[in-house]
Amino acid sequence: MAPTLRQGDRLGAATRHRQAFLRNHKTCAFCGGGAPSSTIEHCPPRALFQHRQWPEGFEFPACQACNNGSSNHDLVIAMLARMDPFENKGDLDGAAVGLMKAAHRQHPELLQNMMMRANQARRANRELGLRPRPGQTHQDTLLANVTDEMRKAVEVFAGKLAKAIYYMHADTIFPADGSLVMCWCTNTDLLRHGKFQLFEVVKDVPGEAPHLIRSGKFLNDQFEYKFSLSDEQHLFALQARFGNAFGLIVFGATTPGLLEQHIRRLECTIAREDEGPFRILQSTVLPLGLRPVGMHLESDNSP
Ligand SMILES: [Zn+2]
Structure with missing residues (x-):
């Protein structure tokens, strides 16, 4: 018979795990190498995964400030990632309503x-080819607006995820003066085109796309990614997909200014009319946030 763990033993094991982890990962992976780690950050946040099964190994060293920096957005991300209009597989554990209430409190x-307002929903349904079933209103098709809270949450999350995965694959900390730009799309892309168009442009770029597992169970249906890293480790592209809910791409460069030079060209190939151009998540060259339209960034000698 297996020995029964007492509560005290479990707590002891968790503490020992944390101490050992922080001994092996002494520096926060999120703020550029300046701060000692004092906490374990789960990225993506655990709440995103169903049945409390998150992928093994997605633990990262964080200072208190970096760990707290995303806590306000984790629930929004978890809620967002469970939106599955196709197979309705986003809420198999029945946690979605609780998540929604908790996000509402924050x-x-x-x-x-x-x-959506009634006329807005009607227009959007028509555009996406969604038809309310008999007895349903246009609002009942559950099409939702992308709100400012969601945009902010995705920005914060995408930056952390990119740094976490860079840390995992490059085995070094993404620098504080490196740059990160991001573009994302929601499942309305799947409704419109049957795929996340965002990924089409980079689909042939070689990279690693690992199986994500907990206790032998594959979790790629909830979160999967492909990470492409240059040989010198100074440029990367991260493509991440969260079920049938949303997808994002983050490009990163450890050399300040390198990525910024090419952002216009990236936008010409990938930019999305509904979500706007790339968002600058981190840069010492460009202002953060949405790049002002009309800003000219192409270097003079580029074709
Ligand atoms: Zn930090």
């Missing part, structure tokens, strides 16, 4: 802002 405007 962001009291969120749910209201997500709701």
